[in-house]
Amino acid sequence: MNVIESKNLTKSYGNFKALRELSFTIKENTITGLIGRNGAGKTTLLKTISGFYHPTSGDIRVYSENPFNNLKISSNLIFIDDHMVFPPGLNLGDLLKSAEYFYPNWDAELAKRLFDYFDLRPKMSHHHLSKGMKSTFNMIIGLSSRCAVTIFDEPTTGMDASVRKDFYKALLKDYIEIPRTIIFSSHLLNEIDSFLEDILLIKSGEKVLHMPVIDLKEYAIGLSGKTEAVNQITQYLEIIHQETFGNGSSYTVVRNIFPDSTRNEMKKLGIDLLPVPTDDLCVYLTAKNKGGIDDVFNRG
């Protein structure tokens, strides 16, 4: 069953299109990573799904309903980011209690256990928490709400590496116990791809690809060898990324769709075939040019 359906979704701020004709569907009980560079439109998309923004054109549906200002959707959907604002008069203990009234599936015991584990105290004020502690508290709210649709927009801001690791483990354990539809936006794909099922990659508000992580791992291949030999092979292939080195060798990333005969020819030419890590691939696929930052310094 599809929980989120986006059809030609466009969102403009004045004349600027932050989302452009985005079409995709997200199945129930999956963890999707929303990946894109700064300004790609991730927050805009997540806030449109969450019903904070009205699309400029196109359509967004959550459980077949328009999420904009929709109370039924908002009690089953939680949006967590690092800008969450809470009433200043309430301490953390009060905030957990009030969350219990708002979210029908709230798990108070899980909240308490996570609260204790991360050394948060009920009397603390949200205003006085450090950046990382705020993100940790927000994460506890996000997990304990057990909302059918749980959206984390860059949730790890300020968390140190050990807290991030604990968060990823907690998320996965809780998801296995109570499966739900989770969207997780992050710049740290190398940290999170182990628990993601699907990746939605966007660039300048447009969809680049949407596929299972397992398929993304096979999507491209890196060819490393003498530049002449690599160029001979890649002249008819779709090049995703290319780097040349001073010693006459180069590294070229191409789509992993060629016959065995080409693969054999590569071996004969001394070209090494290397897997391309998913985070590198996403960087290449969203780069302005095929050489990345190197092209800025290449004045030749």
Ligand SMILES: Nc1ncnc2c1ncn2[C@@H]1O[C@H](COP(=O)(O)OP(=O)(O)OP(=O)(O)O)[C@@H](O)[C@H]1O
């Ligand atoms: N309220 C707004 N008014 C005008 N432009 C906006 C507004 N919000 C976002 N934008 C612009 O829309 C584009 C997409 O922004 P958005 O915050 O959705 O990107 P993002 O992928 O979440 O970026 P980041 O990874 O840096 O958080 C950016 O160019 C941004 O400047």
